[in-house]
Structures are given as C-alpha cells and as structure tokens.
Amino acid sequence: MHTQANAFNSDAFNTSHNHEHCVNAALLSAKTLCRDRGQRLTPVRELVLRLIWQSHQPLGAYELLPQLAEAGFNSAPPTVYRALDFLQELGLIHRIASMNAFIGCSHPDEAHPNAFMICRECKSAAELDTAELKSALSAAAGALGFQIEQESVELMGLCQHCREAAK
Amino acid sequence: MHTQANAFNSDAFNTSHNHEHCVNAALLSAKTLCRDRGQRLTPVRELVLRLIWQSHQPLGAYELLPQLAEAGFNSAPPTVYRALDFLQELGLIHRIASMNAFIGCSHPDEAHPNAFMICRECKSAAELDTAELKSALSAAAGALGFQIEQESVELMGLCQHCREAAK
DNA sequence: GAATTGGCGTTATATTATAACAGTACACTT
DNA sequence: AAGTGTACTGTTATAATATAACGCCAATTC
Numbered sequence: 001m002h003t004q005a006n007a008f009n010s011d012a013f014n015t016s017h018n019h020e021h022c023v024n025a026a027l028l029s030a031k032t033l034c035r036d037r038g039q040r041l042t043p044v045r046e047l048v049l050r051l052i053w054q055s056h057q058p059l060g061a062y063e064l065l066p067q068l069a070e071a072g073f074n075s076a077p078p079t080v081y082r083a084l085d086f087l088q089e090l091g092l093i094h095r096i097a098s099m100n101a102f103i104g105c106s107h108p109d110e111a112h113p114n115a116f117m118i119c120r121e122c123k124s125a126a127e128l129d130t131a132e133l134k135s136a137l138s139a140a141a142g143a144l145g146f147q148i149e150q151e152s153v154e155l156m157g158l159c160q161h162c163r164e165a166a167k
Numbered sequence: 168m169h170t171q172a173n174a175f176n177s178d179a180f181n182t183s184h185n186h187e188h189c190v191n192a193a194l195l196s197a198k199t200l201c202r203d204r205g206q207r208l209t210p211v212r213e214l215v216l217r218l219i220w221q222s223h224q225p226l227g228a229y230e231l232l233p234q235l236a237e238a239g240f241n242s243a244p245p246t247v248y249r250a251l252d253f254l255q256e257l258g259l260i261h262r263i264a265s266m267n268a269f270i271g272c273s274h275p276d277e278a279h280p281n282a283f284m285i286c287r288e289c290k291s292a293a294e295l296d297t298a299e300l301k302s303a304l305s306a307a308a309g310a311l312g313f314q315i316e317q318e319s320v321e322l323m324g325l326c327q328h329c330r331e332a333a334k
Numbered sequence: 335g336a337a338t339t340g341g342c343g344t345t346a347t348a349t350t351a352t353a354a355c356a357g358t359a360c361a362c363t364t
Numbered sequence: 365a366a367g368t369g370t371a372c373t374g375t376t377a378t379a380a381t382a383t384a385a386c387g388c389c390a391a392t393t394c
Contacts, residue, residue: 013311040391042341062381074343081382082342097264098319100381117313128307136303137322140295144180145327146284152265152321155304160312207360209372228350241374248351249373267350 012056012126013119013159023053026104030092033108039090044073048083049104052093057123058101096125098154113137113151121162128153179223179293180286180326190220193271197259200275206257211240215250216271219260224290225268263292265321280304280318288329295320 030049034041041049051067052059061080069075084102087093091108095101096116103116103125115128133153141148158166197216201208208216218234219226228247236242251269254260258275262268263283270283273294282295300320308315325333 013313040341044342060381076344077382078344078384079342086341097321117308117311117315119313120316126311126313129310130307133303133307136300137320140297140300141284141322141324143296144284144293145330146180146286146293146322147325147330148284148322149287149324150322152319152323153304154264154319155308155313155315155317156319157308157316158314163312163314207371211373243375244351245353245375246373 012124013122013161019054019056022104023050026053026092026108029108030087030090033090033092037090039086044068044079045083045086047071047073048080049087049092052087052102053104055103056125058096058099058103058118058125060099060101094127096154097152098156113153115151115153115155117155117157117159119159119162120156121158121166124159126159128155179291180289180328186221186223189271190217193220193259193275196275197254197257200257200259204257206253211235211246212250212253214238214240215247216254216259219254219269220271222270223292225263225266225270225285225292227266227268261294263321264319265323280320282318282320282322284322284324284326286326286329287323288325288333291326293326295322 027046027050030041030046033039047068048064051064061077061084064080065075065077068080073079084093084095088095088102092105093102094105094114094116096103096118099118106127113130113134115130115133116125117128118125130153134151137151137153138148194213194217197208197213200206214235215231218231228244228251231247232242232244235247240246251260251262255262255269259272260269261272261281261283263270263285266285270292280297280301282297282300283292284295285292297320301318304318304320305315
C-alpha cells in the first residue's frame with residue numbers, strides 16, 4: 001500500500017491501471033487514520049471519500065450531491081461540505097482552489113504540501129513529489145522572513161499522455 | 168520604477184512605505200502596456216487597477232463594487248469582473264484562487280509564475296521571487312512528463328512583521 | 335438513565351461569478 | 365462629416381459555490 005502511495009499518484013494520468021485497488025487502499029488508510037485519532041468514518045464520509053477517489057479528476061461538491069442522493073443520503077449542500085471538511089482535516093483529500101474541486105490525497109499519512117499538476121485536456125490531477133519543491137519554497141520565503149504554514153501549488157498544463165496524443 | 172518592481176513587492180509586508188508611489192508606478196506601467204498592445208485603459212479599468220493596487224491585501228470583486236458606485240460607475244458584478252479579466256489578461260493583477268481575491272502584480276512586464284505569500288495575520292500578500300522556484304517546479308513536473316503552462320503558488324503563513332509582533 | 339457530545343437533516347441564505355442582450359462611445363473609412 | 369464596425373459598458377437575470385442556524389437523533393460518558 002505504501003509503495004503505491006509513494007508513487008505520488010502520477011498514475012493518475014494513466015487511466016489504465018486498476019483503480020479499484022487505489023480506492024480500497026485509500027479507504028483502508030482512512031479507517032486506520034480515523035481509528036488512531038478517535039474519529040468516525042461514517043457512511044456519508046466513507047461514500048464521499050470513495051466517490052472522490054474513484055475519479056482521477058477533481059470533483060466539485062455539487063457533482064457529489066446527486067450521487068449521495070442515489071445512495072439514499074440526504075443531498076443538501078451542508079451534508080457534502082461537512083464530509084469534505086472532515087476528510088480535508090484528516091488529510092485524506094485536497095481542495096484544488098483554482099477549480100473549486102476536491103481530489104484524493106495519495107499519501108495522507110505524511111505531512112506534505114498541497115501540490116498538484118492538472119491536465120487541461122483530460123482534467124486529471126496528479127500529486128507532485130515535493131521534497132525538492134518544498135525546500136525551494138522554504139528558501140524563497142525564508143529569504144523574505146516569511147514563515148510558511150501551508151502551501152498550495154497548482155500547475156496547469158498537459159500531461160504526458162495528452163501531449164503524446166496531441167502529436 | 169523597475170528597481171521597485173524587482174523588489175517583488177516584498178515591501179507589501181511593510182506598510183510604512185510610500186504606497187502612492189507604487190500605485191502610480193503601476194498605473195504608468197499599465198498605460199505603457201496598453202499602448203503597446205493597442206488596448207484601452209478605460210476609466211473603470213483604471214479605477215479598478217488603482218483600487219487593487221492601493222490595497223496590500225487581496226480584494227474581492229464584491230469589495231470593489233461599492234467603491235465603483237461611489238465614483239459614479241455602474242456597480243453591477245459584470246462591470247467589475249470585466250475589468251478584472253482585462254487586467255489579468257494584461258498581467259497587471261493576479262487572482263488568488265484560495266481567497267477569491269485579486270492583487271496587483273509587481274512586475275507585469277515579465278513573464279512569471281503566479282506565486283504569493285499571504286500573511287494570515289495582516290492578510291497582506293507579497294509576490295515571491297520565483298527564478299529558482301520555477302526551475303524546481305519544472306524539474307518536478309518534467310520528471311513526470313508534465314508540461315507546465317501556468318503555475319499558481321499560494322503560501323499561507325506569517326510575514327516577518329507579524330512574526331516579530333507576535334513575540 | 336441523564337447528560338453531553340458529535341453527526342446529520344433541513345431550510346434558508348450568503349457569496350462569488352457569468353449569461354445574454356441592449357445601448358453607447360470610439361476608431362476607422364471614405 | 366457621415367457611415368460603419370468594433371469594443372466597451374449598462375442592465376437584468378441567474379448560475380455556481382458555500383455557509384448559517386436550528387432541531388433531532390444516536391453514541392458515549394458519567
């Protein structure tokens with residue numbers, strides 16, 4: 001599971017992998033995390049997490065609502081936003097501000113900056129490996145005396161797959 | 168003027184400087200840019216640019232509306248959004264997605280990533296110098312075959328000024 | 335088993351952004 | 365200077381995203 005997590009979800013741009021595996025890994029990881037922190041992964045929360053993970057594309061809150069309704073849950077905005085907030089606080093999903101959308105986090109157990117590449121063609125988003133990035137950010141900010149508490153990096157462009165397809 | 172621009176607006180965290188000077192520099196730069204590109208810096212556009220530049224804190228579209236009204240302009244959302252879009256396209260302002268707000272760009276004449284530090288205490292935002300950052304981003308993305316077209320970096324934290332004040 | 339807490343249902347509303355169309359000013363041609 | 369096209373603005377309406385507030389129920393604690 002951890003090997004997969006460390007792939008930093010670059011597989012997101014490769015739609016051919018067995019994604020059900022990823023979803024299950026994420027759910028397992030969520031359950032562990034909740035148990036450790038004395039939090040509850042309730043049915044709504046679990047469903048929201050599953051829906052978000054199932055998609056390689058960031059999903060908007062209002063895209064989730066009909067799917068909640070289908071599953072028999074209340075489908076008013078507060079329900080889904082609460083679940084999203086909860087999952088974010090646990091680091092299980094990230095919000096992509098430039099898209100008003102949410103995507104699964106591929107390594108919730110490690111502290112890390114929120115850093116994504118988003119393909120304008122296929123709309124997939126993949127998390128960046130940020131070891132070096134983080135130090136570059138710290139250096140740049142530190143030079144100006146700024147103390148970083150939270151990072152958000154969103155790169156728009158073309159993924160390898162779509163670049164090749166465009167040729 | 169250019170010296171000031173190259174300071175990358177780190178002065179934003181220092182509210183004591185003569186900010187009217189910055190605003191005027193920005194307006195001048197805007198006029199030049201518009202002339203070069205055959206675009207018009209109309210009164211609404213100029214006012215919006217001025218209002219945004221006057222503030223060290225990112226301003227939301229709806230915060231601008233009453234000020235437009237005061238100046239005798241139409242103050243419906245489309246008016247301000249049109250001006251904001253125009254100014255963004257010319258690189259004169261940036262949108263900070265995580266805040267749904269806009270801030271003046273301190274070096275509109277150079278191509279550069281959208282990269283800001285935002286202080287959670289004083290809400291000021293300052294543009295990052297991104298030469299090294301840019302190469303770190305390119306390296307990280309390139310390793311995964313991703314071709315960057317547009318960057319957005321938003322760092323939240325504490326600016327030097329507020330950090331010292333907190334001690 | 336009473337009290338407390340956390341989570342959800344529900345209604346209403348706030349906030350941010352855009353669509354669509356009509357009118358006006360400007361720039362260009364002749 | 366009149367005609368013509370284009371870019372800009374005014375205006376109304378509405379879409380899209382997000383939160384406030386309150387009450388109920390279930391689980392947990394004492």
